[in-house]
Amino acid sequence: MRNVTLEQIFVHPITQKYLGRSGIAHAIAVAEYAYMFSKEFDVNPDLAAKAALLHDVGHYTWYRDGEWDYELYKENDIHAIKGASRAHKLLIRIGEDRQSAKEIAVAILLHTDSYLPKGELELKPLQQVVAMADEADEENGGKHHYKTIEETDALERIRALDEQIELDLQEEMSWIRE
Numbered sequence: 054m055r056n057v058t059l060e061q062i063f064v065h066p067i068t069q070k071y072l073g074r075s076g077i078a079h080a081i082a083v084a085e086y087a088y089m090f091s092k093e094f095d096v097n098p099d100l101a102a103k104a105a106l107l108h109d110v111g112h113y114t115w116y117r118d119g120e121w122d123y124e125l126y127k128e129n130d131i132h133a134i135k136g137a138s139r140a141h142k143l144l145i146r147i148g149e150d151r152q153s154a155k156e157i158a159v160a161i162l163l164h165t166d167s168y169l170p171k172g173e174l175e176l177k178p179l180q181q182v183v184a185m186a187d188e189a190d191e192e193n194g195g196k197h198h199y200k201t202i203e204e205t206d207a208l209e210r211i212r213a214l215d216e217q218i219e220l221d222l223q224e225e226m227s228w229i230r231e
């Protein structure tokens with residue numbers, strides 16, 4: 054059993070408030086991709102899906118004269134730093150295991166390298182899975198941030214992921230016991 058489910062994270066007002074800025078549809082698609090990639094890379098699917106769901110929770114809205122200013126955003130954005138810290142605070146508050154909360158936060162911190170020195174980082178498999186999942190849902194001109202999704206569909210997809218992850222973890226436990 055996990056301390057915290059994706060659904061608990063997803064329905065939390067903090068998640069709803071901040072993910073609304075970067076797009077709920079993008080967050081869910083990335084969580085699904087991360088789940089898929091977690092199988093390939095032998096990574097804990099629970100951590101991968103949670104980090105992916107929250108990876109863009111640190112976005113600030115860069116408006117100038119009522120419109121999103123992409124240049125302003127590129128110059129000043131630190132959403133991965135902000136997101137790592139915001140996600141960590143939220144996870145601890147709702148009872149996530151501390152070690153898991155740290156791993157998720159670091160994966161969020163490293164999901165984009167836009168402000169990091171090029172080629173100097175060697176990502177761990179979990180971090181790689183989250184970055185790849187984000188890339189997999191990327192569309193030109195940041196269009197992935199504007200996709201929409203019905204609230205009921207969103208919750209259904211989150212619950213389906215939760216169920217799948219729960220089954221995977223149970224299966225893993227039974228292997229260990231044998």
Ligand SMILES: [Fe+2]
Pocket residue numbers: 108109132164165187
């Ligand atoms: Fe991002």
Ligand SMILES: [Fe+2]
Pocket residue numbers: 079083108109187
């Ligand atoms: Fe993203």
